Amino acid sequence: MEHIVEIKSLRKEYPGFTLNDISLRLPRGFIMGLIGPNGAGKTTTIKLILNMVRKNGGEVRVFGLDSVRDEKAVKSRIGFVLETPTFTSYLPAGKAASAVGKVYPSWDEACFQRIAGEFGVPLKKRVHALSRGTLMKLAIAVALSHGAELLVLDEPTSGLDPVFRRELLERLSGLIRDERTSILFSTHLTSDIERIADYITIICGGSIVFSGEKDEIRENWAMVKGDPGLLGSGTEGLLLGIRKGPYGFKALTRDAERVRSLWGERAVVERVSFDDVIYFLNRENNP
Amino acid sequence: MDSVLEIKRLRKEYKGFTLNDVSFSLPEGFIMGLIGPNGAGKTTIIKLVMNLIRRNAGEIKVFGLDNIRSEAEIKARIGFVYDNPFFYDDISLKSLKSAIAPFYPKWDERLFQKLMEEFDLPLKKKFKTLSHGMKMKFALAIAMSHDADLLILDEPTAGLDPVFRIELLDRLAALMENERKSVLFSTHITTDLERIADYITFIKDGEIVFTAAKDEILENWAVVKTGGDRFESDGVPGLRGYRRSEYGVEALTSDAGAARQALSRDDVLERASLEDIMFFMSKGERHG
Amino acid sequence: MVNLIRKELILNRLNILIFGGMIAAYAVYMPLRKVSSGFLMVSIGVISAFLPISFQAREDRFKGAALNCSLPTSRNQLILARYVTGWLMMTAGIFLTIAILLMIPGGLTIVHSLLTLKSLILWLFIISLVFCLILPFTMRFGFIGVLVFLVALQLLGTLMLILSLMFRGKTNAIRALFNGISGLVRTLKAGLGETGFLLLGVLFILIMNVLSFFISRQLFARKDL
Numbered sequence: 001m002e003h004i005v006e007i008k009s010l011r012k013e014y015p016g017f018t019l020n021d022i023s024l025r026l027p028r029g030f031i032m033g034l035i036g037p038n039g040a041g042k043t044t045t046i047k048l049i050l051n052m053v054r055k056n057g058g059e060v061r062v063f064g065l066d067s068v069r070d071e072k073a074v075k076s077r078i079g080f081v082l083e084t085p086t087f088t089s090y091l092p093a094g095k096a097a098s099a100v101g102k103v104y105p106s107w108d109e110a111c112f113q114r115i116a117g118e119f120g121v122p123l124k125k126r127v128h129a130l131s132r133g134t135l136m137k138l139a140i141a142v143a144l145s146h147g148a149e150l151l152v153l154d155e156p157t158s159g160l161d162p163v164f165r166r167e168l169l170e171r172l173s174g175l176i177r178d179e180r181t182s183i184l185f186s187t188h189l190t191s192d193i194e195r196i197a198d199y200i201t202i203i204c205g206g207s208i209v210f211s212g213e214k215d216e217i218r219e220n221w222a223m224v225k226g227d228p229g230l231l232g233s234g235t236e237g238l239l240l241g242i243r244k245g246p247y248g249f250k251a252l253t254r255d256a257e258r259v260r261s262l263w264g265e266r267a268v269v270e271r272v273s274f275d276d277v278i279y280f281l282n283r284e285n286n287p
Numbered sequence: 288m289d290s291v292l293e294i295k296r297l298r299k300e301y302k303g304f305t306l307n308d309v310s311f312s313l314p315e316g317f318i319m320g321l322i323g324p325n326g327a328g329k330t331t332i333i334k335l336v337m338n339l340i341r342r343n344a345g346e347i348k349v350f351g352l353d354n355i356r357s358e359a360e361i362k363a364r365i366g367f368v369y370d371n372p373f374f375y376d377d378i379s380l381k382s383l384k385s386a387i388a389p390f391y392p393k394w395d396e397r398l399f400q401k402l403m404e405e406f407d408l409p410l411k412k413k414f415k416t417l418s419h420g421m422k423m424k425f426a427l428a429i430a431m432s433h434d435a436d437l438l439i440l441d442e443p444t445a446g447l448d449p450v451f452r453i454e455l456l457d458r459l460a461a462l463m464e465n466e467r468k469s470v471l472f473s474t475h476i477t478t479d480l481e482r483i484a485d486y487i488t489f490i491k492d493g494e495i496v497f498t499a500a501k502d503e504i505l506e507n508w509a510v511v512k513t514g515g516d517r518f519e520s521d522g523v524p525g526l527r528g529y530r531r532s533e534y535g536v537e538a539l540t541s542d543a544g545a546a547r548q549a550l551s552r553d554d555v556l557e558r559a560s561l562e563d564i565m566f567f568m569s570k571g572e573r574h575g
Numbered sequence: 576m577v578n579l580i581r582k583e584l585i586l587n588r589l590n591i592l593i594f595g596g597m598i599a600a601y602a603v604y605m606p607l608r609k610v611s612s613g614f615l616m617v618s619i620g621v622i623s624a625f626l627p628i629s630f631q632a633r634e635d636r637f638k639g640a641a642l643n644c645s646l647p648t649s650r651n652q653l654i655l656a657r658y659v660t661g662w663l664m665m666t667a668g669i670f671l672t673i674a675i676l677l678m679i680p681g682g683l684t685i686v687h688s689l690l691t692l693k694s695l696i697l698w699l700f701i702i703s704l705v706f707c708l709i710l711p712f713t714m715r716f717g718f719i720g721v722l723v724f725l726v727a728l729q730l731l732g733t734l735m736l737i738l739s740l741m742f743r744g745k746t747n748a749i750r751a752l753f754n755g756i757s758g759l760v761r762t763l764k765a766g767l768g769e770t771g772f773l774l775l776g777v778l779f780i781l782i783m784n785v786l787s788f789f790i791s792r793q794l795f796a797r798k799d800l
Binding site: 035036037038112133158159161162163164166167188189190191273275276278279282 | 324325352418420437445446449450451452453454475476477478562565566569570
């Protein structure tokens with residue numbers, strides 16, 4: 001299977017924070033969601049893929065090319081949206097977007113106009129007068145208008161109302177049906193992941209906690225609730241982010257089968273939401 | 288059961304938008320979530336309750352008192368968090384607290400300090416140095432430190448990561464367990480509401496679409512998935528909106544029981560999430 | 576009220592220090608330059624009056640009105656507090672000036688000329704004029720409004736200058752206006768006597784403040800935040 005993005009042992013050091021040993025692979029024609037708590041390293045990872053910051057170690061390959069050596073070739077085929085889209089604030093939206101868009105060899109102005117129209121972006125309005133949600137829509141319209149094979153989006157749904165969010169997600173998932181386009185996006189809103197992601201990468205505290213198919217989490221990970229008396233030496237590593245409350249304990253497990261065989265009826269093992277996954281992984285990381 | 292908040296036929300007119308004939312109540316001791324698309328009127332309602340804007344008609348009663356006539360008395364018992372915390376940027380958290388705390392007779396300094404510590408907020412720092420999440424936490428710490436009987440939160444979790452959102456929701460739930468507190472909060476993030484709200488009020492284009500107990504809503508609303516050719520808008524009882532896709536038709540109904548009877552073998556009936564409801568009612572083709 | 580005043584002082588601490596510093600600097604600088612006490616009163620008066628106006632400007636900038644109006648108090652109380660705090664600041668400015676003048680060489684003479692009833696009332700009149708006029712203006716138009724106002728004033732002054740040059744010698748409406756006002760003042764002074772005139776001055780100051788307060792109150796009560 002061809003991988004559109006391949007990251008091996010990526011490393012980036014900042015004072016006070018290190019992104020360490022990041023490896024992930026996104027096969028062509030699929031969608032990967034990047035999730036994790038604030039400050040975990042999602043945006044840094046994305047910036048490293050786009051070569052906006054310099055890595056300290058490891059390898060990033062996009063379209064089989066090295067993201068640093070073949071930067072220009074790689075970037076011309078990537079459509080990206082950052083958390084705070086940067087357009088020239090005093091220009092009307094349409095002009096500001098075209099200015100950015102024309103940098104791409106395969107920029108399609110007509111396509112951009114069409115998509116911006118569908119999104120309801122007022123192209124004559126100046127960029128500084130646009131609300132955050134509208135600004136995001138503009139950035140996404142640009143990213144979708146130069147035939148990019150890979151879309152890299154940092155928090156694309158932030159600031160968008162749920163209705164437009166769902167529409168956007170549906171549009172994104174429609175894009176990959178041509179089996180040529182792939183999407184990598186980071187988000188806080190785990191419901192986005194539930195809706196369209198095929199693959200998930202969870203980053204916590206600068207390291208990858210999980211990177212694989214969403215179904216794997218669906219099938220094997222679970223929320224465990226039970227009496228604190230059940231906790232003992234056998235549970236080391238099986239239960240993550242254990243939280244003790246007045247009614248018992250709650251924890252995350254990556255191996256629901258084993259918990260069931262261990263405790264059977266004595267513990268409640270149920271489906272876990274992605275919000276809770278992040279919450280408990282974060283707890284495990286920061287006791 | 289007493290209502291801690293009672294809104295009757297509230298009306299506010301703006302150029303291009305009107306909040307029209309809005310009525311709902313929040314019973315004491317419960318959490319109500321206000322949902323709706325951007326611009327639907329959620330923030331307008333909250334501002335009207337807090338008397339930040341003037342209403343054109345209608346009545347608002349908080350703790351049984353008129354919200355304008357007994358304004359100061361009511362506000363001493365309300366903790367508020369707005370989606371953009373409005374504090375002075377260049378003042379330290381400690382000074383902000385010193386300016387605000389004396390207004391509340393039931394201010395609990397020890398609780399405030401404890402919350403600041405739990406939220407990991409440095410008292411000496413200036414407000415502008417805080418990240419968005421920390422600003423919200425500070426606003427929350429203040430709102431929760433004077434034994435308020437009603438918490439009013441406008442989009443408290445927007446832009447915040449799941450860890451913070453879950454912590455906030457847990458705190459709210461804990462608050463509810465211990466005492467007769469009530470919470471009104473508006474949000475986009477319907478999964479948060481599904482987690483802790485007891486009542487849900489859905490607003491769209493300045494009007495209430497429904498206000499009901501969450502359990503009731505989730506029981507009675509459903510999404511029917513059926514083939515495009517089989518679909519007839521009269522054939523789905525309680526139809527509220529539907530959408531055609533290449534896979535068929537998805538239809539939202541507010542009468543799951545009746546819809547279930549009307550199903551044919553190839554149709555699927557699924558519980559509607561709050562987001563489904565919002566989506567179909569905003570974007571779906573309307574019925575009737 | 577105490578809470579409201581305390582809040583104003585805490586939230587605007589830096590401004591108080593800066594303006595205090597400016598007043599102190601003027602108070603030191605002016606006697607050295609042998610400036611007339613009249614000029615001193617006007618300049619320091621204007622600075623003092625702008626201090627509480629800057630509170631209003633800051634509130635605008637940080638959208639503090641939403642916070643203030645959410646606190647357990649009423650809008651009327653908030654406005655009253657702004658006026659009370661304003662006057663506290665402005666009188667403090669007067670005291671500060673006098674205190675500093677007492678400490679510097681040559682200052683004593685100025686203090687003597689300032690500490691007459693007539694001078695004090697004139698000083699308060701100048702301060703009131705600026706404060707009572709600009710505070711409601713800031714409330715309605717924000718701080719930008721004040722700048723616009725000041726610029727407009729400058730333009731008006733320039734315009735008047737041009738007009739007076741153009742109509743030199745002919746029926747000069749502006750000169751007539753000024754003559755009219757000073758004539759009126761003189762007549763009043765002669766009619767009422769020194770004390771009576773001063774009392775009239777105090778009355779005028781009170782009326783200005785009350786009017787300004789009511790206007791501000793109305794403006795603020797209606798404001799949608």
